[in-house]
Amino acid sequence: MNLREKYNIPSNTVITIAGTVGVGKSTMTKALAQSLNFRTSFEKVDTNPYLDKFYDDFEKWSFHLQIYFLAERFKEQKRIFEYGGGFIQDRSIYEDTGIFAKMHYDKGTMSPTDYETYTNLFEAMVMTPYFPHPDLLVYLEGPIDDIIGRIQERGREMEQQTPTGYWIEMHDRYENWINSFNSCPVLRLDINDYDLVKNPEQIECIVERIAYMLEQSSRFQK
Numbered sequence: 517m518n519l520r521e522k523y524n525i526p527s528n529t530v531i532t533i534a535g536t537v538g539v540g541k542s543t544m545t546k547a548l549a550q551s552l553n554f555r556t557s558f559e560k561v562d563t564n565p566y567l568d569k570f571y572d573d574f575e576k577w578s579f580h581l582q583i584y585f586l587a588e589r590f591k592e593q594k595r596i597f598e599y600g601g602g603f604i605q606d607r608s609i610y611e612d613t614g615i616f617a618k619m620h621y622d623k624g625t626m627s628p629t630d631y632e633t634y635t636n637l638f639e640a641m642v643m644t645p646y647f648p649h650p651d652l653l654v655y656l657e658g659p660i661d662d663i664i665g666r667i668q669e670r671g672r673e674m675e676q677q678t679p680t681g682y683w684i685e686m687h688d689r690y691e692n693w694i695n696s697f698n699s700c701p702v703l704r705l706d707i708n709d710y711d712l713v714k715n716p717e718q719i720e721c722i723v724e725r726i727a728y729m730l731e732q733s734s735r736f737q738k
């Protein structure tokens with residue numbers, strides 16, 4: 517019996533993992549998918565044609581990158597729908613606009629016209645009753661110093677060369693964003709309360725909490 521059956525998690529559930537760069541979303545996505553026997557939907561970093569250029573010159577590439585991410589995430593959304601759910605998704609589509617596009621607009625590295633075009637497109641595509649929201653958003657959070665340490669340790673050159681002020685600003689924005697997020701139920705996990713690298717068996721406690729949240733939110737909807 518896998519953990520999905522043990523904790524009565526419906527096989528069509530869609531869970532999205534959110535949190536700042538380096539916090540541990542991909543690690544959590546893999547661990548949850550394996551224990552629940554779900555499919556994964558990952559952000560593809562190595563094949564992204566804009567990401568390196570973007571980190572080199574935010575102003576020039578921020579609009580291109582947001583459009584690329586929006587298209588990729590929408591395609592993934594379609595794939596999840598076609599399979600009838602049963603997915604763990606590495607990063608939510610809501611973070612693209614709520615964190616990244618907004619931050620670059622506020623900082624002046626995305627022009628007001630580009631930002632307006634992007635948000636109009638996002639709203640037309642995502643903020644409609646036709647776009648299925650995930651059943652649960654698992655939000656990973658932790659101290660900024662630990663997160664910067666993980667970014668450095670992971671070793672993506674473009675991220676290592678980015679000034680730490682960028683990660684600090686993003687970390688602060690995430691805190692505000694999650695406090696007002698209401699598109700689906702949220703489970704918040706502190707990265708200092710578990711360590712899936714050293715203690716992979718801790719995933720069961722997390723699955724148990726997920727099952728409880730899903731049960732509560734389905735009761736609430738009834």
Ligand SMILES: Nc1ncnc2c1ncn2[C@@H]1O[C@H](COP(=O)(O)OP(=O)(O)O)[C@@H](O)[C@H]1O
Nearest residue numbers: 537538539540541542543666670710711712713
């Ligand atoms: N629980 C953990 N304990 C220690 N290191 C971790 C843990 N989870 C992830 N990491 C490490 O932190 C780095 C970033 O994790 P990753 O899952 O790629 O983050 P994200 O997908 O959020 O960018 C990786 O090097 C990963 O091995």
Ligand SMILES: Nc1ncnc2c1ncn2[C@H]1C[C@H](O)[C@@H](COP(=O)(O)O)O1
Nearest residue numbers: 536537538559561581582585612616675
């Ligand atoms: N919407 C985005 N805008 C800018 N940069 C983004 C966006 N979504 C992801 N990214 C970047 C951040 C990281 O460098 C990589 C992968 O993110 P990760 O949190 O490590 O999964 O893409």
